[in-house]
Amino acid sequence: MRKPRLSDTVTTQELDGEVVVLDQASSRLFHLNGMAGLILFHCDGEHTETDIVESLRQTVEGADPKLLARDVAETLDFLEREKVVL
Amino acid sequence: MGEETFSRTFRLPGLSATVLTNDAAFAADCGNLFFAPAEPGDEPEVVYKASVDRRFLPTRRHALSVGPGFLQIVVVTAFYPALLPALEGDILRRLLSRERGFHPLRSGCVAYGGRGILVAGDFDSGRGPLVRALVDRGCEYLADALAPLTRPEHRILPFAKSIAVKRSHHPLASRARDGAPFRELDRTAIRYLPPPALAVEPRPVEIILFPRQDSSAPPEVVPLSRADALIRLMENSYHTEETASAAFADLSAVTAGARAFTVNIHGMKRTTDLIFGEALRS
Numbered sequence: 151m152r153k154p155r156l157s158d159t160v161t162t163q164e165l166d167g168e169v170v171v172l173d174q175a176s177s178r179l180f181h182l183n184g185m186a187g188l189i190l191f192h193c194d195g196e197h198t199e200t201d202i203v204e205s206l207r208q209t210v211e212g213a214d215p216k217l218l219a220r221d222v223a224e225t226l227d228f229l230e231r232e233k234v235v236l
Numbered sequence: 237m238g239e240e241t242f243s244r245t246f247r248l249p250g251l252s253a254t255v256l257t258n259d260a261a262f263a264a265d266c267g268n269l270f271f272a273p274a275e276p277g278d279e280p281e282v283v284y285k286a287s288v289d290r291r292f293l294p295t296r297r298h299a300l301s302v303g304p305g306f307l308q309i310v311v312v313t314a315f316y317p318a319l320l321p322a323l324e325g326d327i328l329r330r331l332l333s334r335e336r337g338f339h340p341l342r343s344g345c346v347a348y349g350g351r352g353i354l355v356a357g358d359f360d361s362g363r364g365p366l367v368r369a370l371v372d373r374g375c376e377y378l379a380d381a382l383a384p385l386t387r388p389e390h391r392i393l394p395f396a397k398s399i400a401v402k403r404s405h406h407p408l409a410s411r412a413r414d415g416a417p418f419r420e421l422d423r424t425a426i427r428y429l430p431p432p433a434l435a436v437e438p439r440p441v442e443i444i445l446f447p448r449q450d451s452s453a454p455p456e457v458v459p460l461s462r463a464d465a466l467i468r469l470m471e472n473s474y475h476t477e478e479t480a481s482a483a484f485a486d487l488s489a490v491t492a493g494a495r496a497f498t499v500n501i502h503g504m505k506r507t508t509d510l511i512f513g514e515a516l517r518s
Contacts, residue, residue, distance in 0.1 A: 161481050163488040165462035172470070172484045177477060179467050 154226055154235040155195030162190065171234055180234060185210075189225045193235045199226060240285055245274035247434065248396050249338060249384050251331050254280035255323075259288035272396040272434050282330060284323060328382065338384040338393060339486045342472040345383040345392045345439070346375035348516055352392045352439030354383060354494075355447060356472040362449040362501040368399060369504045373512070378432050378439065382474075390489050391438035443515050444469070444496040455502040457514040465496030 156162075159175035169187030171180040182190060188209065192202040203219045210218065229235040240256035242263035252274060255266050274280075331340065343356035344367035353375065357363045364380055371377045379395035386393060446460065446468050460468075466488055475483035497515050501507045 161484055163466060163484065165466060165488065165492060168461060168463035170463050170466045170484075170488070172480060174477060174480050177480065179470055181463050181467055 151198040151200060152226070153195055153198050154193040154230065156190070156193050157233055157236050160234055173232070173234060176233065178232070180232065185221065186225050189222055190229065190235070193226075193229070199223065202226075240287065245278060245280055246396075247272045247274055247278055248327075248331070249393050249434065251282075251327065252278045252280045253327060253330075254283045255286055256283060257286040257288060259286070262286060262288050282327075284326075331382075338386050339483055340474040341383045341385055341469065342381070342474065343383040344380045345378040345395075346370045347378060347439045348375045350439070351442040351516075352378070353443040353445065353516075354392070354441055354469075355445045356383075356469060357447050358472075360449075362447040364399070365504065366445070366447050366499070366501060366507070369508050370511070371399075373508055376432075376436075378436065385441075385486060385490065386438050387486060389438065390486060390493075391440050393438050394432035394434060394436045396432060396434055441490050441494050444491070444494050445499050445511065445515065446496070447499045447501050449501045451502055453500050453502065455507040455510055456498075456500045457507075457510045458498045460496040460498055462491045462496065465491045465494070468496075 157173065157175070159173055161172045161174070163170045163172075164187065167184045167187070169182040169184075169190060171182060171190070172178075173180070185206075188206060189202060192205060197205070199222060203215070203222050206218055206222065207213055207215055226235065240258050242258070242260050243254055243256045244263050244266040245252060245254040246266075254274075255263065257263050257266075341354065341356060342358070343354045344363050345355065346353050346367060348370070353370065355363050355366050355370070359381070367377070367380045377399070378392060380397060380399050382395050382397075384393040384395060385391070444460075444465055445457075446465075466484075469487040469491060470484065473483045473487060495515065497511075499507060499511065
């Protein structure tokens, strides 16, 4: 089970619930919505993907667990592909 | 070509420069165009030597070469429209290549009621005309192309560069001063609004405008999320790979304390009416 963590080259800023990510290695900026930002902030190298889903299930009231698991997996896939998380 | 007996020395935030030239009119042009005049004790960091030969009217050829502590611009035409961009470009490159204690943005800036208003975007976004229009409607002119953001206060300093207005068509012309411009081919149609004083109090950024010009769409002023504004400001920030993280933090602080809007410019009067109605209302 993966335990994603933020890349060392990444800096984040939270603004009004959204998150902007700067990856200095690629000089790229990413604009994450609130949910993707929440997922990102769980990427500390300690939480597994399952932990993240469970944590969000408690945070996001009324969330469908299956949809939540799919959203977390897709978001982590994207962040890994873009090397924002390792 | 004659000896370089005329000179102008300019000051701008973080840099002073001298132009030496053999041509009195060219020296006067420089005085009308650029930056604040030098103050006693200012030592120029760079000297530009411009040799003008007015016998070769149609050639429009110039060369910019770098020597030890000296730049030489050789001009072989009376109408030298490419000279100012070369001079301005080199000054900006020098300014941006070193840490000056401020963060430079590709942005115009005006102030209204003490509030700083950034007008950020490319040269073809309508930034310059919008800055002129806002000044025409009572805003204070601070910068038209490069806005220095102080650290760590994140306030905008004035950038001392005059702006050109058409004498006969622009309402600002009545406030401009006579000059002998060389930026434009039509030397009779342009006047220059003097550059802002460097002593102006730095302004906090409260409004950020991102203009565009889409003539197929109506004029509009649309609020922008702070995250979107941060990304757009980063796109209009002069920084290197090494300073990107600091720029990111600086501009995050700016966007956190400001309201941001996209502006579609379609008819300057209607557009500025919207800006005053939507963005500048208290």
